[in-house]
Amino acid sequence: MTENNVTQITDRQPAPACHFSITAMLDGFPITIEGEGRAGDLRTIVDRLKQIGAEPPAAAKPEPTKAAGAPLCPVHHSPMKPSRKPGKFYCAKKADDGEYCREVA
Numbered sequence: 001m002t003e004n005n006v007t008q009i010t011d012r013q014p015a016p017a018c019h020f021s022i023t024a025m026l027d028g029f030p031i032t033i034e035g036e037g038r039a040g041d042l043r044t045i046v047d048r049l050k051q052i053g054a055e056p057p058a059a060a061k062p063e064p065t066k067a068a069g070a071p072l073c074p075v076h077h078s079p080m081k082p083s084r085k086p087g088k089f090y091c092a093k094k095a096d097d098g099e100y101c102r103e104v105a
Contacts, residue, residue, distance in 0.1 A: 022046065024054040071105040080105055 020042050022033045031054070033045065070079040073091035080089035080103070091101035 018042075022049070023057050024049055025057055026052070026054045030057065073101060073103045075101055075103055 017038045019036050020034070022042075022045060024031055024033075026049075033049075035041065035045065070082065070089055072078065073080050073093065075095075076091060076093045078091070078093060081092045082088070083090050083104070089105045091103040093101045095101055
């Protein structure tokens with residue numbers, strides 16, 4: 001029986017320094033790339049993604065806040081004022097003819 005003195009090259013390679021996941025948009029499509037390597041590898045991948053037109057995912061934009069839950073006037077797109085009647089609202093803006101807006105909710 002002969003002994004095998006061959007060592008696999010994978011046994012001698014150092015373990016990767018980190019695991020990374022990159023999320024981007026490419027031509028309107030969301031993509032995720034995962035890999036392992038050094039920080040320099042990550043920089044190389046990000047630079048290459050930029051070269052081919054990939055962009056970072058857009059940050060979620062917060063919705064505009066409404067004034068204390070008041071509905072918006074469909075004509076003026078401004079928060080409506082509470083009426084004397086509970087749960088009712090009116091628009092306090094003036095129309096082009098100088099009269100107050102008649103929108104109610």
